[in-house]
Amino acid sequence: MSGLLAEALGAAAGGCALLLIVIIIIVLCLQHRKRTSDSSESGFSDQALPESQEARCLSLEELNFATRNFSNGNLIGQGTFGEVYKGLLQDGTIVAVKRRHSPPSQEFIQEVNYLASLCHWNLVKLLGYCQEDGMQMLVYEYISNGSVSTHLHGNSHALGSRLEFKKRLSIAHGTAKGLSHLHSLTPPAVHMNFKTSNVLVDEDFAPKVADTGIPGMLDRLGVTGLSSRTFNDPFVEPRMKEAMNLNFSIQSDVYSFGVFLLELISGRKAVSDQCIIQHRASRNQVTSP
Ligand SMILES: *[C@@H]1O[C@H](CO)[C@@H](O)[C@H](O)[C@H]1NC(C)=O
């Protein structure tokens, strides 16, 4: 009887995995097709948002007010671009402000306008920027319910929660839409730092891809955005690690998306094989004199 149960469970798990794979293939196929309006399904629109795509120039005064002078209490993280602060603008919008030390530059504004043009329901929206006081800042909409990584693996404050399979499926679907929107642009936009901790969810668990285009932007601004990626990162394609060449492309984004799916389905952290090799090597060093 337990054999029967195991068989049934195995079949169910296999069926679910198959369903997921079919959905992913459909999403990837959609990318190559002419987009027809199918915004009826699941309330998500495939089209870019019709709103204005210009990023607003905000004053340091406004941002100081919003983040209580960038107080430590408002610090919510550290990203590729720099420290991230939560803030409340005077019009009531809750925002995430990323900032880094850098003198003002015209290229930064060009890059900001490019980032703001990458607009989709499943991408975290860039609202504005600020260049003052030796700082460059990016102002994003605040996504309230944390990252998929926190939901799966927990963090220092919270244990990972059990995400229902249905939610995981809709997160996978929405995330694929966000990423495939980037890839469908001409020229295609490459995310370059796609990973589970860069997929945020709102209060309805709709996924929003964060950090889009930031590594490429830093690279173009002459900052070491890409080379700072460690070779232990399981989201980076092994082929690129072997070639010691972080040559990001649509293909490498899709590889990262695969690792994300693996984490989403298994609920476990992906570990780089490089890590395992190093771990073994260090263990061997300990045992051999
Ligand atoms: C922020 O700094 C300004 C000037 O130093 C000060 O007047 C203001 O009270 C500070 N605001 C907060 C919320 O700490």
Ligand SMILES: *[C@@H]1O[C@H](CO)[C@@H](O)[C@H](O)[C@H]1NC(C)=O
């Ligand atoms: C996410 O949203 C759910 C339901 O809206 C809520 O119960 C939960 O506390 C939220 N989690 C986080 C990390 O904000």
Ligand SMILES: *[C@@H]1O[C@H](CO)[C@@H](O)[C@H](O)[C@H]1NC(C)=O
């Ligand atoms: C990066 O990859 C593309 C194709 O994937 C190739 O055309 C290009 O030459 C590569 N660049 C480097 C620096 O290897």
